[in-house]
Amino acid sequence: MNALLAVAFFAQTVASTPRGVVVAHDGVVELQGKWKSESVSTPGVIALGETKTAVLDEIHDRVAIVDLANGQTTFAKTQATPIAAAFAGNDLLVLDRDAHVIEKIGGSSIQVAQDPELLSVAGNHAYVYSRIGGVLQEIGLEPFALLRTIRIPPFASAMQCDARNAYLIYPRDGQLRVVDLAKMQLAGQFGVGSAPTDVAITGDPTALTATRLAIPDPLVKRVWLVEGRQSSLQAFARGFLRGMLGVGLFRGKMTQFPTGVDRVIASGPRWLAFDSSTGTLYNVTKDETNILARGLGPHSFALTPEGVAYWQNGTLVAQKLD
Amino acid sequence: MKRLAIAACLCVAPAILPAQETRIASDFEIRQMERQAAAAKDFESQLSAHLNLGDLHLTRNENAAARDEYRKVLAIAANERADARKDGNLAKYATATMYAGFVHAKLGDEREAFELLDEATRYAGDNAKTWSLYAEAMGELSYREKAAAGARNAVAVAEWKGESSLDLAVYRFTLSAYVPRPEATKLLEDVVATLKSHEFDRVRKEVARRESFESYSTVRDDATAYVSLLNRSLLSLALSYEANGDVARARKTYQDVLAARSDDPTALAAIARLSHSNDERARYFIDAFDANPFSLDTIHAYEQWLRAGGSIHDDSTSAGAQVRHAVEQLVRGERPSLDALMKQFPGNDTLRELATPRSHAPAFLAGSATSVSPTAEELRDLMQLDLTPDQRVALDRITFISSVTFNPRPPAPAGQTIFESGTIGDVPFKFSEPIAFAGTFPTTARLTYRILGVSGNTLLLEPVKLEGQ
Numbered sequence: 001m002n003a004l005l006a007v008a009f010f011a012q013t014v015a016s017t018p019r020g021v022v023v024a025h026d027g028v029v030e031l032q033g034k035w036k037s038e039s040v041s042t043p044g045v046i047a048l049g050e051t052k053t054a055v056l057d058e059i060h061d062r063v064a065i066v067d068l069a070n071g072q073t074t075f076a077k078t079q080a081t082p083i084a085a086a087f088a089g090n091d092l093l094v095l096d097r098d099a100h101v102i103e104k105i106g107g108s109s110i111q112v113a114q115d116p117e118l119l120s121v122a123g124n125h126a127y128v129y130s131r132i133g134g135v136l137q138e139i140g141l142e143p144f145a146l147l148r149t150i151r152i153p154p155f156a157s158a159m160q161c162d163a164r165n166a167y168l169i170y171p172r173d174g175q176l177r178v179v180d181l182a183k184m185q186l187a188g189q190f191g192v193g194s195a196p197t198d199v200a201i202t203g204d205p206t207a208l209t210a211t212r213l214a215i216p217d218p219l220v221k222r223v224w225l226v227e228g229r230q231s232s233l234q235a236f237a238r239g240f241l242r243g244m245l246g247v248g249l250f251r252g253k254m255t256q257f258p259t260g261v262d263r264v265i266a267s268g269p270r271w272l273a274f275d276s277s278t279g280t281l282y283n284v285t286k287d288e289t290n291i292l293a294r295g296l297g298p299h300s301f302a303l304t305p306e307g308v309a310y311w312q313n314g315t316l317v318a319q320k321l322d
Numbered sequence: 323m324k325r326l327a328i329a330a331c332l333c334v335a336p337a338i339l340p341a342q343e344t345r346i347a348s349d350f351e352i353r354q355m356e357r358q359a360a361a362a363k364d365f366e367s368q369l370s371a372h373l374n375l376g377d378l379h380l381t382r383n384e385n386a387a388a389r390d391e392y393r394k395v396l397a398i399a400a401n402e403r404a405d406a407r408k409d410g411n412l413a414k415y416a417t418a419t420m421y422a423g424f425v426h427a428k429l430g431d432e433r434e435a436f437e438l439l440d441e442a443t444r445y446a447g448d449n450a451k452t453w454s455l456y457a458e459a460m461g462e463l464s465y466r467e468k469a470a471a472g473a474r475n476a477v478a479v480a481e482w483k484g485e486s487s488l489d490l491a492v493y494r495f496t497l498s499a500y501v502p503r504p505e506a507t508k509l510l511e512d513v514v515a516t517l518k519s520h521e522f523d524r525v526r527k528e529v530a531r532r533e534s535f536e537s538y539s540t541v542r543d544d545a546t547a548y549v550s551l552l553n554r555s556l557l558s559l560a561l562s563y564e565a566n567g568d569v570a571r572a573r574k575t576y577q578d579v580l581a582a583r584s585d586d587p588t589a590l591a592a593i594a595r596l597s598h599s600n601d602e603r604a605r606y607f608i609d610a611f612d613a614n615p616f617s618l619d620t621i622h623a624y625e626q627w628l629r630a631g632g633s634i635h636d637d638s639t640s641a642g643a644q645v646r647h648a649v650e651q652l653v654r655g656e657r658p659s660l661d662a663l664m665k666q667f668p669g670n671d672t673l674r675e676l677a678t679p680r681s682h683a684p685a686f687l688a689g690s691a692t693s694v695s696p697t698a699e700e701l702r703d704l705m706q707l708d709l710t711p712d713q714r715v716a717l718d719r720i721t722f723i724s725s726v727t728f729n730p731r732p733p734a735p736a737g738q739t740i741f742e743s744g745t746i747g748d749v750p751f752k753f754s755e756p757i758a759f760a761g762t763f764p765t766t767a768r769l770t771y772r773i774l775g776v777s778g779n780t781l782l783l784e785p786v787k788l789e790g791q
Binding site: 042044058059080081083097098099100114115117131132133154155157171172195197218219220221258259260262275276277278297298 | 407440448472478
C-alpha cells in the first residue's frame with residue numbers, strides 16, 4: 001500500500017499545557033487521568049492560555065473553551081472557518097478565514113483583508129496576514145481595534161512574530177521576509193532554500209544572538225536553521241550570513257527526510273519536523289534524525305517539557321527526548 | 323487542466339441520432355471517458371476520465387458506480403501525491419492534494435476534505451484553481467459561505483495574475499453558485515456575454531471544426547471548456563431567471579441551450595415545466611425522459627403534472643418511455659414493473675426508488691389524534707402506503723376534515739344535495755355510491771369523512787358530515 005494511504009484522517013489535536021497534555025478527539029477533550037469533557041466534533045487548531053485552552057472546529061464554525069483546572073467546557077459559535085486562535089490574557093481571539101474577520105469571543109469582531117490565514121500575538125498587539133492581497137494588519141488588543149495596515153508580497157505560507165519582528169515565509173520565491181513591527185514596514189528579505197513552507201522560533205534572542213528560526217524546505221528535503229533580525233542592520237546581515245553558512249542541518253547531498261518535511265514546531269530550543277504528506281514526525285538533533293511516528297495528523301503532536309506527546313491509533317503516546 | 327463546476331443533469335448526445343433510435347444523452351460521454359480511462363497514462367488524463375465518469379453516473383442516479391469512480395480518483399491522487407513528494411515536485415503535489423480533497427468532499431468525507439484542501443492552499447494558495455476547487459468542495463458539503471469565500475478568492479487570484487478570459491469565466495461561474503441571486507444573475511450574464519464575444523471567435527471555429535458538443539465537469543482543452551461552460555452558464559442563468567419569475571427570459575435562455583444541443587435533458591425538462599400548453603408540455607417531457615430517464619427532478623415534475631390531470635398516450639418503448647410509464651402507474655396507485663429496465667441499468671437508484679413501495683407514512687398514522695385535517699400531500703403519501711396492521715388501526719380511528727370540491731351532479735330533490743365524487747386539493751376521491759345530503763350545498767364545502775381505501779388513484783371515502791364553507 002502506498003504510504004500516503006496510511007495517513008490517518010481522524011481529527012485530533014494534542015497540546016502541552018502547564019497542567020499536562022490535553023487531547024481533543026472523537027468529540028471529547030481530555031487531560032488524561034484528570035478530566036474528560038465534551039468538545040467540538042472535528043478539532044483543528046488549539047490555542048493555549050494561562051488557565052484555558054481553546055479547540056477550533058473550522059468545519060462547523062465552533063470553538064470549545066476549556067478550563068484547564070477542571071475541564072469545564074463552554075462552546076461558542078464563530079464566524080465562517082476559524083483557522084487560527086490565540087489567547088491575549090483572558091481574551092480569546094479567533095481568526096475566521098472565510099468571513100474575513102478576527103473576533104474576540106464574547107466581544108466584537110474586526111473586518112480584515114481577504115483570505116486571512118496567519119495570526120500571531122506579540123505584546124499588546126495581534127498581527128493578521130492575509131495571503132491574497134499580501135496584507136499585514138496590526139490589531140490593538142485593548143481597545144480591540146484595527147491600528148495599522150501595510151501591503152507586503154502576497155502568498156506567504158507561515159508567519160511568526162518575536163518582540164520586534166514578524167517573519168514570513170514564501171514558498172514560491174524561496175524567501176524569508178522580515179517586517180519591523182515598530183515601523184510596520186518591510187525590513188528585508190532573504191533567500192532560504194528552494195521552497196520553504198513553515199517557520200518556527202527555536203530560540204529567543206540574547207545579547208549576542210538574534211532570534212533563531214527553523215525553516216523546513218520539502219523541495220530539497222531539508223530544514224534550514226537561520227538567525228532572525230538583530231537590532232542593527234549589520235548584526236542582521238551577520239546573523240543571516242551565519243545562518244546561511246550553516247546551510248541547514250545536513251551537509252552533502254543525502255537527506256534523511258525521504259519525502260521532505262514541511263512543518264516544524266518548537267518549544268524553546270527544541271523542535272520537531274513533520275511531513276504532512278505521510279504524517280511522519282521526526283526528531284532532529286545536531287547529530288541525527290529519527291522517526292518518532294508515522295500516520296499522524298498535522299495537529300496531533302506536541303512538544304512537552306520532557307519530550308514529545310502524540311496521538312496515534314486512539315492512544316496518547318508520551319516519549320522522552322534527550 | 324481547467325476545472326469546471328459541477329451541475330446536476332448536464333449531459334449531451336450526438337447531434338444527429340439515427341432515426342428510431344433513442345439514446346440516453348450521457349451514453350456518448352460515458353463511452354468517451356471509458357475509452358480515455360483505458361488509454362490514459364498520465365495523472366491528468368486518468369483523473370479527468372474517472373472524475374467525469376463519476377459525475378456522469380451521478381446525473382443518472384447510478385450512485386454506486388459514481389462512488390466507485392471517485393474512489394479510483396482518490397487512489398490515483400494518492401499515488402501522484404507520493405510520487406510528487408519523492409520527486410520534490412511541489413506543484414504536482416499541490417494539484418494532486420487539492421483533487422484528493424475535492425473528491426473526498428464529493429464522497430461526503432468532510433474531515434478528509436478539509437485537511438487536504440487546507441494542505442493544498444498552503445502549497446498553492448496563489449493558484450485560482452485551488453480556491454475554485456475549495457469552493458466546489460465546500461458546495462458539495464453544503465457550506466455555502468465557505469464556498470462563496472473560496473470562489474471569491476479564486477476570482478481575485480485569477481484577476482491578480484491576469485489569467486485567461488476563459489479561466490476567469492470558469493471561476494466567475496463557480497462563484498455564481500454561492501452568492502445571492504442578483505449578484506449571481508449579473509455574474510452569469512457577464513460570463514455568457516464574454517463567451518459570446520468576438521474574443522472567442524477562434525475557439526468557436528475550433529468547436530465547429532471538431533463538431534464538439536460534449537459537456538464535462540473536468541475538461542482539458544479550450545474547445546471542450548468553452549462548450550461545457552457556455553452550456554452550464556446558460557442553464558444556470560435560465561434557472562436564475564425562472565427563480566425570479568421571469569418566465570419569458572428563462573424559456574428563451576433554455577431555448578438557447580437547446581439551439582446548441584437539442585437533447586439537453588435539463589433544458590428539456592425545464593421547458594416542459596414552464597409550458598402553458600399541454601401538448602407542448604407532453605412533447606418536452608417525452609424528450610426530457612429520453613435524454614435522461616433517471617432525473618428525479620424530471621420525474622417529480624412529471625408526477626406533479628400527471629396528478630394535476632396531465633397525460634401522455636404513446637406506445638414508445640425507449641428507456642425514457644418505460645420510466646414515464648412507471649411514473650404513470652405510480653400515480654394510478656399501481657406498482658410499476660421495472661424488471662427489464664433494472665436488468666439493463668443495474669445499480670440505478672432512480673429505478674430502485676420507483677420500484678420500492680413508497681413508505682412516507684403521514685405523521686397522523688403514528689400519532690394519537692382522532693380528528694385530522696390532512697394535506698393533499700399527506701393523502702397522496704397515504705395512497706402509496708402498504709399499511710401495517712398498526713397503521714390500519716390508526717386509520718380506522720381517525721375522522722378527517724377537508725375542504726373539498728365536488729364534481730357536479732344532476733339536480734336533487736328539494737332540500738337535498740347529491741354528491742358522489744370530487745377532489746381534495748389535487749387528490750381525487752369518491753364515495754361508494756351517490757350520497758344525498760340533507761340541505762343545499764355548493765360544490766365547494768367542508769367534508770368530515772373516514773378513509774376506506776384506495777381505488778387506482780382515487781381515495782374511497784365514507785362521508786360523516788358536510789358543512790358549508
